[in-house]
Amino acid sequence: MKSARVVSIVLSVMILGACAANERQTAENDAVYKESGNTMNRDDRHDLYNRSNNDNNYGFVREVKSPVPGKTADFERNDTIDREKTARTISKMTVALPNVLDSSVVVTDSEVLISYKLSETDDKTRFETADQVKKTAMSAVPRWYHVYVTDDPALRQYVENIGSIDPYTANKNKAVRDTIRMMKESSPQGRKMSDTENENGETKEDRMINSR
Template sequence: MKTARVASIVLSVMILGACAANERQTAKDDGVYKESGNTINRDDRHDLYNRSNNNQNYGFVREVKSPVPDETADFGRGDALDREKTASIISKMTVALPNVLDSSVVVTDAEVLISYKLSETDNKTRFETSDQVKKTAMSVVPRWYHVYVTDDPALKQNVENIGSMDPYSSNKDNAIKDTIRMMKESSPQGRKVSETENENGESKEDRMINSR
């Protein structure tokens, strides 16, 4: 009786060990686990947000507030799987905010640029709306993203031009950097994100890198 129980325990351990080995091999074959031991690195997270590798363009969507109440705001969080869909969600959420009539959104691999039109342009409305628009975008994108907003109509075309580019455009980095600089100069960016991050979610290290 004792011998049979020992044999049963040994057999169970062997079965569990075989299952675990099989699961590790399957995970490795599926690309979930890397040889470095990291489960998901930044490049992998980038891929999760761009499941369709056939379209390498930046996501760009323009949304105009619908005259029918609540119709424009019909969106689903499960759509946020690539840049185009992420831009669509942010655009829909933005025009659902008070005082926002029009929203153009560009989502790159690290930034969100939003140009919007206001129904009221007093300083208080501009500041509060910029904070709302920024926080709306940050609620959708991964935490490493930086968000930049503008209500300056002169910069709307800049944002739309970036939206027509792809990651391999020769001047896209300079276009993005110059547009971000002008957005920050001409429009409020809302409140600081945290004690260690500025209004756009940039840390001190981020700002040093971006200034190069």
């Protein structure tokens, strides 16, 4: 009887010792940690220890064309772009063009306004440069954007003023429309974009809306 009790005590001590050793091993193993009471494996949460990985990833999205004939993609205009970064990109691309000495660019939610200075000001150069500047900007923004350009020095300040307008400023839309009107009146806009779009990428419907 005494022998059985001794064996029982020895077994209990061995079990407790094994549990303690296991807990020490878990605590010392930096491959696991506790969060909200749940053990998580570092190998399963690699991103927590490599937060900079996302900075090196490419952006990738796959879209599948709708099988419904005539149904177009549902673009959200508010899904948008980084406007300041886009303006900077367009400005750099613009000054790389022949005859463009400097460039000021404003990107709104649906328009790009560009004021630039020419090294040559004959009519042919003005027209060709306007076409190049416009198409350069078109390549950097979603297709619903309209692009307006000017080489009139008197309008540079108007364009730059729009760039400093607070989004909540009263009559900001009117200020943009008035500046666009002056840009189109004073400067060539290049060639038509297509049979259904004018020089600025506007359709007939766009022009009707903008005239309201």
